[in-house]
Amino acid sequence: MKVVVLDGYALNPGDLSWSGIEKFGDCTFYDRTPPELTIERAKNADVVTTNKVIFDKNIIRQLPNLKYIGVLATGYNVVDVQAAKEAGITVTNIPAYSTASVAQMVFSHILNFAQNVSDHANSVSAGDWAKSIDFAYWKTTQIELVGKTLGIIGFGQIGQAVAKIGLAFGMKIIFNNRSNKKVDFDASQVDLENLLAKSDFISINCPLTAENKGFINTSTIEKMKPTAFLINTGRGPLINEQDLADALNAGKIAGAGLDVLSVEPATADNPLPKAKNCFITPHIAWATFEARTRLMNIASENLKAFIEGKPKNVVS
Numbered sequence: 001m002k003v004v005v006l007d008g009y010a011l012n013p014g015d016l017s018w019s020g021i022e023k024f025g026d027c028t029f030y031d032r033t034p035p036e037l038t039i040e041r042a043k044n045a046d047v048v049t050t051n052k053v054i055f056d057k058n059i060i061r062q063l064p065n066l067k068y069i070g071v072l073a074t075g076y077n078v079v080d081v082q083a084a085k086e087a088g089i090t091v092t093n094i095p096a097y098s099t100a101s102v103a104q105m106v107f108s109h110i111l112n113f114a115q116n117v118s119d120h121a122n123s124v125s126a127g128d129w130a131k132s133i134d135f136a137y138w139k140t141t142q143i144e145l146v147g148k149t150l151g152i153i154g155f156g157q158i159g160q161a162v163a164k165i166g167l168a169f170g171m172k173i174i175f176n177n178r179s180n181k182k183v184d185f186d187a188s189q190v191d192l193e194n195l196l197a198k199s200d201f202i203s204i205n206c207p208l209t210a211e212n213k214g215f216i217n218t219s220t221i222e223k224m225k226p227t228a229f230l231i232n233t234g235r236g237p238l239i240n241e242q243d244l245a246d247a248l249n250a251g252k253i254a255g256a257g258l259d260v261l262s263v264e265p266a267t268a269d270n271p272l273p274k275a276k277n278c279f280i281t282p283h284i285a286w287a288t289f290e291a292r293t294r295l296m297n298i299a300s301e302n303l304k305a306f307i308e309g310k311p312k313n314v315v316s
Contacts, residue, residue, distance in 0.1 A: 001025030001307075002065075004045040006033040006053045011072050011292055020300030021049075024307060042066065047303065050078060057083035068306050070299055071315075073286075074098070075207075081316040091316035092302040096157055097294040098286040102233050103161035105285035106203050107169075109257025110150075112279060113201075113229045114143040146170035151199030153192070154206025154234065155181045162203050163187050174198060178206075196223040201231065208235035217243045221252060229255045233285045236262040245271035248278050259285045 002025060005018070009031035012018065021027060025047070033041055033053050039062050042048050048055075049070040060066070060083045069079055071093045084091045112118070119139055123129070129137070150166040152159045155177040163173045164185065173187040176195045196202070202224070206212065216230070217240040224230070230253060232239060241262055247253055255277035261270060264283055272278050286292075298313070305312045 001046045002044055003027045003047040003049075003303075004042055005029045005049045006038065006041060007031070007051045008049070008072075010051050010287075011295060015289065016292060016296050018296075020296060021303065024303055039063065049299065052078060055079045055084070060084055060087050060089065068092075068303070069316075070302055072295060072299055076315050079316075085316045089316065090306055090311050090314060092306070092311065092313045093315050094295050094298045094302070095313055097298055098288075098291040099157045099161050101288040101291040102158050102205075102285040103165055104288075105233055105259055105281070106162050106205075106231050107165055109231045109233075109259075109279065109281075110145070110201055110203075110229070112257060113255050114145055116140045147172065148200040149174060149198050151175065151190075151195040151202045152187075153195065153202065153204045155183075155187075155189075156205070158233075159203070159205040160187075162205060171201075192220075193223060196220055197225070199228055200225065201229050204230070204232040204234045204238055206234055206238070208237055213237050214240040216240060218247070221247045224253050226252060226254065228253050229257065231257045233259045236260040236264065241270060241272050245275040245278070248275040251276070255279070257281075259283055 003021060005021065005027065008029050018027065018029060030041060035054065038053055038059055042063055045066060047068045047070065048066065049072050051072040055069060055078060057080045060080060066089055069084060069089055069091045071079060071091065074093055074095055076091060076093045079091050081091050116139065123139060146169065148171050150171045150173055152162055152173065152175040155175045159175060160183065163175065166173050167186060174190045174195055175187055176190060176192045181189060214237065216238060221243065244256060248256060257279045258272065259281045260283055261272065266273060273280055302313050
């Protein structure tokens, strides 16, 4: 069996092992594959893996040997799954591998706004404390999370993990979800308008759909408190980026912490990297060593199950 890993660097920049994949056949590994080389590299493959390499209908038609596409992520929008199904190709994804890591990143951004540790540590390193006439000083308002309201948009596994961390900090949890959710902890489901109006921190953890694209915009931002902070670890296109940048620069909300943008890597004309009190991390919420290890193990298990005729995590 010929296996081709088309863009393996994001998952494994050198600190993990491909041995779980290698045992299943003749393997070729590429760190990255530009679109113009996809067909050339995959044309003789029985199995390919992809993270961001696109497999649309046109590409799938030109790969008659292909039997399996393993997506190295939870989202599988890079593959035309209907075209794959029609071609008899099994497509699998990696569910729920990064829940804890993404929830942790949400609170990395929340805690950054609450106490801004990095700025204060840099200030001390620059000698500001040594020059101070007072025993303590703060460059930004210090915020206690106890009693603050955390609004979570999207209440699947990640949203619920965020909620449980918030409860541990003594926060009040409200959430908005497409369907009704009953949970066995202290969290209240509300409509979106109430969530926007009541929340001190808002965490976006919903999937991107045609209906909610750009739903964070001038209209919805106007419903938020001017002291509210917005966190997005979901998908970049959920936010109208120009509207958010304008709101931040005008002080209509207090800040935004983003791990995703509408185009990645960030483009030079994106208004958010230079917006006031906007902190952006380069799509790394999923990328802890532990989460990537789980991803690698599940990818190997998915391929093994397919070879044994009992495929799992199938999305096609």
